[in-house]
Amino acid sequence: MAMLTRRTLMKGALVAGAYAGGMSLAGQLGKPASAKAATTLLTRRTDALITDKGPTRAAMTYGDAEVPPVLRMRRGLPFALRLENGLDEPTTVHWHGLRIDNRMDGVPFLTQPYVYGGDGFDYAFTPPDAGTFWYHPHCNTLEQMGRGLAGVIVVEDPTDPVFDAEIVLNLRDWRLGGDGQFIAQFKPRDAARAGTFGTVRTANWRQTPQYDAPAGGLVRLRIAATDVTRILTLNVDGAEALVIAADGNPTADRFKLDHLMIGPGQRLDLALRMPDSEGAVAALMDLRGTKPATLVTFRATGASLKRNLQDLPALAANPLSEPDLSAATEIPFILSASAEERPKDGICGSLGYNFWAINKVPWADDSGDPTAPLAEMKAGRTYIFNVENPTPQVHPLHLHGLVFKPMNSNKQAFRPHFSDTYLILPDEKVQLALVADNPGDWVFHCHIIEHQKTGMTSYVRVT
Numbered sequence: 001m002a003m004l005t006r007r008t009l010m011k012g013a014l015v016a017g018a019y020a021g022g023m024s025l026a027g028q029l030g031k032p033a034s035a036k037a038a039t040t041l042l043t044r045r046t047d048a049l050i051t052d053k054g055p056t057r058a059a060m061t062y063g064d065a066e067v068p069p070v071l072r073m074r075r076g077l078p079f080a081l082r083l084e085n086g087l088d089e090p091t092t093v094h095w096h097g098l099r100i101d102n103r104m105d106g107v108p109f110l111t112q113p114y115v116y117g118g119d120g121f122d123y124a125f126t127p128p129d130a131g132t133f134w135y136h137p138h139c140n141t142l143e144q145m146g147r148g149l150a151g152v153i154v155v156e157d158p159t160d161p162v163f164d165a166e167i168v169l170n171l172r173d174w175r176l177g178g179d180g181q182f183i184a185q186f187k188p189r190d191a192a193r194a195g196t197f198g199t200v201r202t203a204n205w206r207q208t209p210q211y212d213a214p215a216g217g218l219v220r221l222r223i224a225a226t227d228v229t230r231i232l233t234l235n236v237d238g239a240e241a242l243v244i245a246a247d248g249n250p251t252a253d254r255f256k257l258d259h260l261m262i263g264p265g266q267r268l269d270l271a272l273r274m275p276d277s278e279g280a281v282a283a284l285m286d287l288r289g290t291k292p293a294t295l296v297t298f299r300a301t302g303a304s305l306k307r308n309l310q311d312l313p314a315l316a317a318n319p320l321s322e323p324d325l326s327a328a329t330e331i332p333f334i335l336s337a338s339a340e341e342r343p344k345d346g347i348c349g350s351l352g353y354n355f356w357a358i359n360k361v362p363w364a365d366d367s368g369d370p371t372a373p374l375a376e377m378k379a380g381r382t383y384i385f386n387v388e389n390p391t392p393q394v395h396p397l398h399l400h401g402l403v404f405k406p407m408n409s410n411k412q413a414f415r416p417h418f419s420d421t422y423l424i425l426p427d428e429k430v431q432l433a434l435v436a437d438n439p440g441d442w443v444f445h446c447h448i449i450e451h452q453k454t455g456m457t458s459y460v461r462v463t
């Protein structure tokens with residue numbers, strides 16, 4: 001195939017920057033992602049054009065545009081950002097999947113104080129890994145994420161393969177009534193089950209948007225599942241798509257996308273080979289549930305570039321520590337339902353119920369006085385989390401600040417891969433092996449936010 005050059009990369013980047021909602025902060029500033037430029041990120045209320053019923057009022061967003069910006073960083077280069085809170089309630093920012101200093105992790109009471117309305121907080125860190133990540137609040141999380149606060153992070157590496165275009169997809173739902181306005185964010189009965197589903201599905205805050213990309217070209221799709229509830233089974237119709245990275249880390253081998261399930265918090269990087277004929281359309285589908293849903297379409301433009309997926313170079317591996325299984329300490333984590341009474345002093349958006357627990361402890365997350373860590377680990381040592389899910393629900397379990405390698409499931413076969421979020425099935429037992437190489441208090445919770453907020457949260461300590 002024709003060599004992909006730096007120039008085609010730039011063209012691709014520009015194309016991607018023009019996609020609605022895929023705008024990068026760096027793009028807005030008119031310069032590439034840079035180490036030094038401190039940026040301000042404002043949280044605020046906004047009207048949003050999500051449905052054809054007119055503006056949805058009182059959505060929440062980051063930044064000046066309607067849709068939260070794609071934050072671009074460089075692997076190994078310092079990044080700084082000042083959060084300005086323009087809301088009338090406290091917030092924080094958590095950088096999902098980034099292995100950074102614990103003080104920057106954005107969990108109120110555990111790693112930092114509230115950022116009150118009208119106040120700010122300076123985040124500064126150096127992302128060690130390249131890939132697709134995302135950011136969101138960790139305070140009044142169901143309400144704030146449900147109303148819009150979730151954006152995608154792209155950590156670039158200068159050695160990243162060059163694509164003809166890049167499209168960033170922030171996949172999420174909204175709880176809107178027939179008039180296009182917000183309805184109650186959850187139903188307690190559903191919170192005790194799979195979670196309360198949204199009524200309107202979007203990509204980059206639009207219903208089934210269509211993006212143009214060069215015919216016969218290779219497109220890097222960076223997909224982040226940022227919804228508070230929905231699990232997806234992704235497929236691409238009308239084009240070939242290879243999985244090249246999952247949850248921020250390159251896969252050991254690329255493989256054809258085929259009904260891949262991802263849960264809230266997870267990411268998927270695909271290499272999409274656009275159809276050759278101008279005007280041909282490919283579609284990203286969710287095949288979970290009874291009715292297939294078209295999430296996004298991609299239309300081929302121009303004469304075919306005639307690229308070949310097989311010519312695409314591999315992504316560089318991230319610098320992750322391989323667990324030493326010969327010297328590992330095992331730690332049990334058992335998920336369960338809970339009916340323990342909720343503390344009355346809930347703050348930071350307590351839902352007022354306990355439905356879930358880890359090791360029988362429902363997290364009193366909103367009390368300002370966290371429960372004890374469920375495990376204490378020594379820095380640099382290998383641990384194996386023996387996680388059991390005897391509940392009837394699927395849970396996307398997310399660990400902050402560290403990555404693990406799933407092994408030995410009684411339900412799933414998988415390729416060796418590092419991740420920060422594991423989708424555990426009902427009746428599954430799985431081992432998550434990790435090196436405790438980042439000191440601090442790290443939250444370990446379900447990313448179905450209603451489960452998180454009604455008890456399925458804990459934290460581990462690395463010293």
Ligand SMILES: [Cu+2]
Binds near residue numbers: 394395447
């Ligand atoms: Cu859950």
